[in-house]
Amino acid sequence: MNTLLQITDLHASIGGKEILKGINLTINAGEVHAIMGRNGAGKSTLSAVLTGNDKYEVTAGSVLLNGKDLLAMPAEIRAREGVFLSFQYPVEIPGVSMVNFMRTAVNEKRQYEGKEPLSATAFLKLMREKKAGLDMADKLNNRSVNEGFSGGEKKKNEIFQMAMLEPCLSILDETDSGLDIDALRVVADGVNRLKTPHNASIVITHYQRLLDYIVPDFVHVLEDGRIVKTGGKELALELEQSGYAQFE
Amino acid sequence: MTEERIIPAGEKQEWVFIDEPTLDLHVCQQAGSSLRIILINLSSATNILHIDHTAPNCHTEIYALAFLHGTDSVSTHTRMHHDKGEGVSEQVIKFVLDDESKGAFVGELKIKPDAQQVDARQTNRNLLLSDLATMRTQPQLEIYADDVKASHGATTGQLDESALFYMRQRGIAPETGRKMLLRAFMDDIVDRVQDDDQHQRLVEAIDRVLQ
Structure with a gap:
């Protein structure tokens, strides 16, 4: 099994207050992990710490x-x-067009990997390909990043960017929030299409609903900065029935 | 010395001033005339723009950008006087201040009793890129007519940290992201220059400063 991400005894705080109190988690290529828990349990802190948000301090x-x-x-x-x-x-980034933003991101990554930048034509072709199935209007290309996008458009735009950048580890932070059922389906289908044996996802959510569409291999319950229970996809259903109070 | 200029009735003019150290204009607009002024300062300057709508139905746009470094300072003073009615004025004044540079904006907007149904807008937006840069802004609205629309707004702030983090999360280096955000802020003014050569020269001048 190819280990993609290994988190060992991770502690992190913001403004001197400890939020993550010893997270242990191993994610292998090809796996989908759901992290569930109440507001304030530390779910978004975990995603902020993994992505390098300077507001949080890793203490151990x-x-x-x-x-x-x-x-x-x-x-x-x-x-x-x-x-x-x-x-x-x-x-929202007023004045920076989606095309300019995405082209800069893709080419900075290519440069990092020692590849030539994409030409304008090759880039636009790639954008068209990756938008397929996401039900996104073409006019969004020339609009400023996320500016004036509806809630559903913003989330689809996140999945579109994920398709463009082909990450090995995707963290979906409350991707279902603010989505109606149709948009949820489009977003989940987009995520499922991007799944390969070489990448992995962490799906952070409150509710079981999203996990009907993006089926996890593992479900972890986060409570007060620690993973207090791990199970298969049936754990999400169980939580839907019995709630989080049992973990207090 | 104040330079007096007249825009004859019904005429439409566009003036672009790039990096002039002093500008002191008094413009009288006659009936139905249109004037667009684009003012760009990349080094120290003093600007006084006094516009009189001496007859009905005049239209004025003022777009100004100062992008300063070192100890440079720019003071821009607009006097927009609506003497007669049914006129429109729009002012967008932006400052981007780095290092120890200083900006000052005084926006005097006067709508006289005869000037009914005027639509006057004034926006001042400023970005401070360093702790030592300073901006003073002073909108002065005097409105003596009762059937008019007049709005003004002034904001001074820093580059949007959450936008910078979003860009970094997509692999964009912070220096690149900062330049993209600055260019976006300034393009709003720069892209109003309609002459292609002039626009190109201006974009290049700003690129040089951004490096």
Whole structure:
């Protein structure tokens, strides 16, 4: 089994308050892991720490991505090494077009990998291919990043960016929040199509609903900064019935 | 010395001023005339723009950008006087201040009693790129007519950290992201220059400063 991500005894805090209190998690290539838990359990902190958000301070522990020390890398290097976060709240960037944004991101990654930048034509062709099935309007290309996008458009745009960047580890942070059932299906189909034996996903969610569409191999319950229970996909259903109170 | 200029009735003019150290203009617009002023400063300057709508139905746009470094300073003072009615004025004034540079904007907007049904807008947006850069902004609205629309807004802030993090999460280096955000902020003014050669020269001048 090819270990993609190995988190060992990870502790992290913000403003002196400890949020993650010793996370241990191993993710192998080809796996989908769901992380469930209540508000404040530390789910979003975990995604922020893994992606290198400077607001959080890692106080102990280690994280290896393909054997490399992830925590030593700045955020943009983690991204180029293949860590992708689908943001819970995608950020609007007025004045920066989707095309310009995406082309810069793709070419900075290619440069990091020692590849030639894509030509304008090759890039536009790639954009068209990757948008297939995501039900996104062409006009979005020339609009500013996320500016004036509906909730559903923003989430589809995250999955589109994921398709463009072909990460080895995708973290989907509350991707289902604010989506109606049709948009949820489109987004989940998009994620499922990108699944290969060589990549893995972490799906962070409150609700079981998303896991009907993106079926996890493992479900972890996060409570007060620790993983308190791990099971198969049936654990999500069980939680839906019995709630999180049992873990207090 | 103030330079007096007249825009004759019904005429439409566009003036572009790039990096002039002093500008002191008093413009009288006659009935139905249109004026667009684009003002770009990449080094120290003093600008006074006094526009009078001396007759009805005049249209004025002022787009100004100052992008400063070192100890440079730019002061821009607009006097937009609506003497007669049914006129439109739009002002977008932006400052990007790095190092120890200083910016000042005074926006005087006067709508006189005869100037009914005027639509006047004034926006001032400023980015401070360093802790030592300073911006003073002073909108002054005097409105003596009762059937008008007048709006103004002034904001001063820093580059959007959450946008920078979003870009880094997609693999874009922070220096590249910062340049993209700055260019986006300034393009809003720069892209209003319609002459292709002039536009190109301006884009190149700003690129040189961004490096």
